[in-house]
Amino acid sequence: MINQTLLAKLQQVDTPTVCNAIEVAQGKRGFNQFTRGTMLSSAPDAGAIVGFARTAKIAANEPATEAADIIKSRRMAYYKHMFEGPRPALAVVEDTDYPNAVGAYWGEINTSIHKGFGMSGALTNGVMRDLGDLPDGFPVIAGSIGPSHAFVHVKSIAETVEIFGMTVNDGDLIHADRHGALVIPLDVIPILESAIDKLLTTEKLVLGPASEKGFNFEKFEAAWAAFEKSRT
Template sequence: MSTVSDELIEQLKELDTPTVCNALESVVPQRRGYGYTTDPLVCTRPELGSMVGYARTACIRAMHPSDVRGEAARDLQHGYYSYIDDGPKPAIIVIQDLDGEGRGYGSFWGEVNSNIHNGLGCVGLITDGSVRDIPDIAEGFQMLADRIGPSHAFVHTVSYGGGINVAGMRVSSGDLIHADQHGAVVIPNDKAHEVPDAAAAIARRERVIINAAQEEGFNFERLKQAWGDAAEVH
């Protein structure tokens, strides 16, 4: 599994997720149409800004009790937390709720699990299920979820480590994820180093247009000029 430098992760954290998506359109043009969340998610702590980390994937259900019992259930639980602990850091947990239209029926996420995962090197969570205990979530732990709910119901882990789809974003274990209040995107590891420079170039071009738009007397002719000027910025 390839990883990127801590320095690059810090650089990526300085960007918001829409900017990363824009940069990826330049670096990997075919990624314009996929690789990011397309369904809305609730961000519980937008003030935390962006999080960047390696995906740890899992699937859950909560509407009905698990068919796995006893030692087998314990082995599944231990295997999941061992998988989280053994992966590259920082990590972002990405969990698909398999309850279909009933997803979010019960929450895997609250005060206890956020603290456990935070202690195991995870900076946050992305799920199409629910979260709860919002005031008591581990300090600095970000959560993007389909909804907020009150109960854990019969929540249980079904599997972990496989490919999943959360809110329209396909994720494999170990993928590099960038997320903030807008949603999340998978960054190809081998292209991640190109994202900061691509983002900076886009920002320079956008600044030309924004500055023009804020001028007194701005009109369509000035906009056309600004478009042309921006195209010359690299």
């Protein structure tokens, strides 16, 4: 679980900030549990979405080959899985057709259902649509935009998925925004809030002087020296 103070802090900062803060918490560079490549946000001006992953896999390029009753049963099991579990929660859904995904699983109806379940947003390497009609307060971070749902169907539930090079297990804590997404390591959660505060304070040592009138190379050198000293 995550305390409300940390949750509020995570919702206030962007994903690059959290990415850097995790390295502050770990005391080294090299954190790599993040997405690669450009993703798209249905609400680029919205804040970050934070929550525990509820995972699934879908496909859409070809019709399902299993019996209709099996597909229907799995679809209902999928929605039950999304409804259950700890909150806050994010739907993290891998489209197994990627990089040739064509079926927009995330449209007005499906996003409204997930929002109604109390979820905070969705992360997918697949397709979204109905931009402008998606409900407020439920950002979708997706791999592409398209007009059709094609033959979209659920293939599996609660399995490990991969989104733009990032491995996600059901229950992982996710932070995502228009930059992409990352998995927050469980071992840094107790100190992540203080790491974010330290990072933001440290950055001001450069950002403050750089925004002041008369900023020059000499002032930059002094600011950068203070910045590097604070990071060691």
